[in-house]
Ligand SMILES: *[C@@H]1O[C@H](CO)[C@@H](O)[C@H](O)[C@H]1NC(C)=O
């Protein structure tokens with residue numbers, strides 16, 4: 141992802157050991173999240189926008205195990221980037237009409253996500269002056285890992301015990317485990333706070349109309365790995381009702397690399413991936429997730445124990461706003477085979493997910509209306525936030541509390557199931573990449589299909605007719621028909637024929653087949669590991 145430029149920072153590594161003792165608070169009162177300023181954490185984190193500041197949010201240990209330093213305010217502390225108002229002061233609570241919580245991606249750069257979101261907010265201001273830094277609270281929580289030591293939180297390399305090396309109350313997670321809700325790794329021996337718990341407490345902080353009397357809507361947004369966090373959190377997270385929130389929450393999920401699957405079925409072959417259903421891809425082993433690195437999962441074990449249908453119902457009860465970048469065909473699975481069982485790249489995985497678990501906007505109250513927006517963009521968070529679709533979901537929808545929300549953005553649609561909140565102005569539009577022609581042998585277009593890839597081991601069509609620069613749909617169907625086959629498949633220079641597709645072959649979204657044919661650039665000849673298929677009868681006998 142391109143962002144506003146990497147901020148350079150000088151590492152903060154304290155020279156001397158501080159006089160702090162971590163332990164159970166003696167007779168300490170119960171900590172209430174945000175009850176007072178979180179304990180400040182020494183750091184050298186950059187601030188990348190004039191309307192941003194680094195602040196600290198006190199997080200309550202869900203199991204009641206407090207962290208005490210000699211700072212009387214101490215308990216777990218989550219670094220959050222908060223927004224300032226137009227006079228660069230903390231806005232008064234009663235001015236806030238909306239809270240947007242934005243989760244950073246793999247690079248753990250909340251300063252850039254905060255700046256990107258504030259930039260989008262300022263863009264929204266241009267057409268609606270009420271929506272501004274004076275009325276919207278943007279907060280970017282930081283989920284640091286050990287690599288951020290000395291920059292995001294103090295580190296004393298000479299400390300004898302781990303507690304001496306990591307003495308601060310900063311919540312720190314192992315590697316990328318925060319994106320799947322694992323418990324914290326530091327402070328050491330206090331490994332009980334799931335990143336999902338920290339998000340719950342942010343929601344409870346804002347979703348309280350005694351504190352924020354004019355708040356109408358909370359949005360939890362994430363792009364890329366931040367979107368994985370948001371999707372997994374929406375799936376297993378407590379409902380706004382369970383959290384006692386007074387205002388609705390919507391979830392903006394932009395371009396995740398993978399998603400937690402809500403059943404044990406997968407659309408593509410699982411034969412190459414025995415671990416395909418393990419958490420964080422499915423829910424096998426949820427309760428021990430992260431135990432090898434910090435502590436086992438502590439979050440909402442009851443829901444997962446109740447089974448997939450219960451998790452699915454929990455997810456489907458929430459308002460999910462999907463943001464899908466049209467040109468994002470990236471993949472960052474880093475050797476993990478599980479994502480490939482749901483698609484070969486982010487584009488396919490997204491459409492397979494919504495095919496399996498269709499978004500809907502049928503609820504008449506509109507409170508849990510899902511939307512799907514296709515945005516002309518690559519894998520780029522600021523572009524997604526600043527698009528018309530982004531501005532609607534992040535800031536405008538239900539701005540006044542009257543329930544108004546924009547229709548889905550991005551036509552023509554890719555599939556029949558990606559339009560949960562259809563724009564009536566586009567009713568009846570043809571889908572992208574459909575082909576109505578009748579080819580040789582009475583073959584017609586059937587769509588885009590998988591072939592051998594990271595998931596599939598069996599080829600899709602048995603006979604390779606030719607490989608050549610003259611390949612086109614017209615030519616390949618003619619050759620296959622003449623040879624007596626009922627099915628033809630094209631992929632770039634390759635032409636395949638058969639009478640049935642292979643056992644592992646499945647149809648995928650049409651945008652996986654976008655390559656112009658070498659012999660006729662007006663026709664589409666498949667894509668990477670993907671075939672455009674034509675047939676005169678059924679694909680399987
Ligand atoms: C932060 O660092 C300063 C200077 O090194 C030190 O005096 C102070 O006690 C530290 N505060 C915390 C909360 O660690």
Ligand SMILES: *[C@@H]1O[C@H](CO)[C@@H](O)[C@H](O)[C@H]1NC(C)=O
Nearest residue numbers: 225226227229230231232274
């Ligand atoms: C900005 O915040 C300050 C301090 O809370 C407040 O007094 C002021 O009215 C706010 N400005 C605007 C324009 O809302």
Ligand SMILES: *[C@@H]1O[C@H](CO)[C@@H](O)[C@H](O)[C@H]1NC(C)=O
Nearest residue numbers: 344345348349350351352384
């Ligand atoms: C809501 O906010 C008020 C005012 O800050 C506080 O007294 C109250 O405890 C909060 N309620 C909950 C459930 O946290």
Ligand SMILES: *[C@@H]1O[C@H](CO)[C@@H](O)[C@H](O)[C@H]1NC(C)=O
Nearest residue numbers: 356387505506507538541543
């Ligand atoms: C809009 O916001 C109001 C006020 O928070 C809430 O009562 C209502 O349910 C929301 N409507 C929708 C459709 O989200």
Ligand SMILES: *[C@@H]1O[C@H](CO)[C@@H](O)[C@H](O)[C@H]1NC(C)=O
Nearest residue numbers: 578581582583584675676677
């Ligand atoms: C061609 O296929 C269509 C259905 O796709 C069928 O109705 C028609 O009879 C077929 N024509 C021939 C000549 O087989």
Ligand SMILES: CC(=O)N[C@H]1CO[C@H](CO)[C@@H](O)[C@@H]1O
Nearest residue numbers: 177178195196197220279345
């Ligand atoms: C809760 C939240 O997102 N923002 C908090 C960040 O930290 C500051 C200072 O502790 C609080 O005032 C904000 O409310």
